[in-house]
Amino acid sequence: MRVLLMNVPDANVGKTTDDWDIEATDIGVFPPMGILYLAGAIRALGRHEVKLVDCILDRLTPEQAAQRAKDYAPDVIGLTVYTPNLYDALMLTRSLRAALPKATIVWGGPHTMLFPAESMAQPEVDYLITGEAEETFPAFLDALEDGKPLDFIPGVWMRKGAEVVNTGAPGYVEDIDKLPFPAFDLVDFKRYFSAIGTGLPVGTICSSRGCPFHCTFCCKPYSTYRSRSVENILAEMELYHAQGIREFFFFDDLFNASAKRVKAIAESILAKNWKDVVWSFRGRVDAVDEDMLRLVKKAGCRQILFGVEDASDEGLKAINKKISVKQVFQAMRLCRKVGIMTSTNWIIGFPHHKTREDIVKLIDNAVAIDSDFAQFNICIVYQGTAMFDLAVEKKLFDPDIWRKHALNPIPNFVEPIWEEHLSRRELSELLKQCYRRFYFRPMSILRKVMRVRRLSELMLFARGAMTLLGIKGYARKKHVQGQESAAR
Template sequence: MKILLLNVPDAHVGKTTDDWDLEATDIGVFPPMGILYIAGALQAGGKHEVALIDCILDRLDPEEAVSRAAAHDPDVVGLTVYTPTLYDALILTRRLRERLPRARIVWGGPHVSLYPDESMAQPEVDYLVLGEAEESFPAFLDALEHGQPFDHIPGIVWREGATVRRSGEPGYVRDIDAIPFPAFDLLPFKRYFSAIGTGMPVGTICSSRGCPFHCTFCCKPYSTYRSRSVDNILDEIAAYYAQGIREFFFFDDLFNASAKRVSAIAQGIIDRRFSIVWSFRGRVDAINEDMLRLARRSGCRQALFGVEDATDEGLKRINKKITVEQVRRAVRLCRKCGILTSTNWIIGFPHHKTREDVLHLIDTAVSIDSDFAQFNIMIAYDGTAIFQEGVAKGLFSPDIWRGHAAAPVPNFVEPIWEEHLSRAELSQLLKQCYRRFYFRPLSILRKLLRVRRFGELALFAKGALTLLGIKGYHRKTHQEGQSRFVDPA
């Protein structure tokens, strides 16, 4: 069969404020790793013809995306769906159904695993694939092609007349070393980039899955942590390397689960003589100087740390299990070893009761002085401890997310904590965070002194112009970090 996989447009992404319009593509576009891994699994099986369209990279509207899709004349169209881009996914699905009436349309991704009933209520959707799909989706396609039942395949949802059927629990890949490498031949990888990278084309690698921590604001707590073997990770780097990719971003929820693991990966990069630069997302409490020095020797350029709050009391309240001093130490050690740092911060937690609380966070971020920083307003995601607390206080409806899942609207306004500070006040404070942090003479000078290539200078200039006219930044999703920077563990 001919299989077409689509990365959905993000023209109507959910938002936290009305005047927050910086597009995520202004700070970088990363490969859509979820569907690339699935495409790789299909290619490895050798049974189907596979094509892929990244609507975000090419800035395609639904009509343009459908025109490209029609040219492939697919038997099956698969879409990865995230809650913030749900409206775009639904509009695209409806256009696909009109233009390609005989094609089977399949939804997968984090959103459908959270809201299978609401997703299947959309009449244009034929099937759902819940959970991790690298094993279940190829098995589903084989059964579909040969008219066989789906009951033995994990996480498949389908209709039999007026009845919706489901085959057990969502898909789960126990041995992630067995997952074939992403189908990087299906997309123009040299067009993907990071605004805080070097300006070179960037490849994205997930060296592990899951996170054992339970932060109160995170919508996927206590997911089982699974790590790939070092050789398997290095083999994937080699596959990218052969295609001319020299910059890599490890997009794990938790890359540095242990310093020993990071050191083994770094040593492997050195031993295989890969001349690359790489960055990772991780925790501040799982690093040491020996690890960082070895990582730097292997090409590590930047570490992105999820900090979130600026007081030890606040960090305890969100169950972060770190301290402010650990953050300061991590940034100092990275700078000592020649590794850049980026810290992620969140404003609008329930315990941020006054403007002074947020201003203290800004002051702390400035004093810690990481090379980059990302600030966001806390979104109360469905299923999180903070969401349940807000429902109990009557701050938002318990069905606000499920209602959106059932009847998506463009630019869905995501629930935030407005018990103490209004949405408008938090929006203004968010702008202040970015301006205070980035428009310091020392910060600007440090960035200019690091410029070594024209691409870096161009990205720096673009970022500065963006911040000068800042209204904000829409994150694609906190459900999964495939295409955007989101908070590390």
């Protein structure tokens, strides 16, 4: 069968602030790892033809995407759906159904695990494949083509007459080492970028899955942590390296869960004698030490992205982060000592942020911690989190707010936030202060300019400044021009 996998557009994603949301594309355009892994798994079995369309990368409307699909004439179309892009997913699905009335349309992704019945309430959706689908989706395709029952494939939701039924727990891959590598040749992967990268093409790698921690604001499908072997990771890096890729980003939720594993990866990179390779990863501040940092720096580690979230020990305890402010300062100090750049993530609008002064103190500490980059967000209260349960208990909003949206999605859905103490408007204004106070400091600007080594980096720097000033279109255009110049 001909299979088309699609990364859904993001033109109407949920809104957090009144007037100043930083869009996903303002911090980079990242490859759709889920469907790239899925494409690799389908193709590895050799039975079905697979194509991929990234609507975000190509800025496609639902109608344009449906026309591309029609040109390919697939038998099955698979969409990865996240709750924030639900409206776009539904509009794309309806356009696909109009253009290809005989195609089988399948939804997967985190939204379908949270809201399977609501997803199946959309008449244009034929099936759901919930959970990790690298094993279950190819089995589903085989059964569909052979006309066999689907009952023994985990995580499938389907209609039997007027009834919606499912085949049990979502799919789960125990041994992620055995998964084929993502099918990056199906997209123009050199067009993906990170706003805090070098501006050169990046090889994105997921070397592990899951997170064993339980932060109160985080909604995650799996708590079990599974990691790939060092040999498997290096084999994927070699494929990129052979195509001229010299920058890598480990996109794991938690890359440094094991210091031993991080050191083994660094030592293996050094053994390859890749003098021109640089890489970054996402990790925790309590899982770094000077010996590890010196080793990864020697192996080409350029930057570490730390999820800090709050700036007081009381706040960190309240969200169950299980780190301390002292550990944050220590991690930043060590990284600067060995020459590794840092980025920190912060969240405002937690339940314990009761006054403007609480958030001003967070900004003060973020500035004092002085990472090279920082990203700030207003806390969204997602269903499936401990924070959502507490908000419902306090009657801060309709307990069915997410379910109603799942049944009848609207464009730019105003996502629920914690407004017990500070309003959405107040948090929106404070979010602006966070960004502008952090980035518009003379020493911070000078440090970033002094690190610029190529035109592509300068274009990213300009893009970030324009975004913070609210001139997004100009910044995006300049980034594209910079990429084209770098390519030449």
